[in-house]
Amino acid sequence: MKAKYIQTGAAVDYTPDADVSAGDVVVQGEFLGIAKLDIETGKLGALATSGVFDVAREADTAFTIGQQVYWDANGDPEGGDVGTGAAVDTAANGTNKPMGFAIEAAADEATQTTVRVLIVKGVARQAANQADSTAGDLAGLVVDFNALLAALQAAGLMASA
Secondary structure: OOOOOOOOEEEEOOOOOOEEEEOEEEEOOOOEEEEEEOOOOOOEEEOOOEEEEEEEEOOOOEOOOOOEEEEEOOOOEOOOOOOEEEOOOOOOOOOOOOEEEEEEEEEOOOOOOOOEEEEEOOOOOOOOOOOOOOOHHHHHHHHHHHHHHHOOOOOOOOOOO
């Protein structure tokens, strides 16, 4: 058997090791979902893996429409408790997980504490553009190659050494 269809995947089953509250962002490796309802320890519940959510935004972070949004599990939400998790605008060398895309602009203001995010399964990370090498010798090529590696690490596409 190659594969057997199970479900659409808009929500997936989840049994937590500790109580989870509705709206909690749950990260498992590279997978991210949002609890739809409270889930008690050891009880079967569901995580949404797609949809539109208002997500706590990192303090001093603005978003534009269409900008990729990442989840920092230790982020400091605007107006919230330090270290409880927040939407951020950077992959931070792969430590932040891709979440989706901002579908409304979110200003860097204390009055706007969330960013509206379209959660999509399989969000691909994208590295910043790397200029073509114009190196004239091996030493210059090494410098350009190391810059490429740094850009891949910054985008979370490659682990840091």
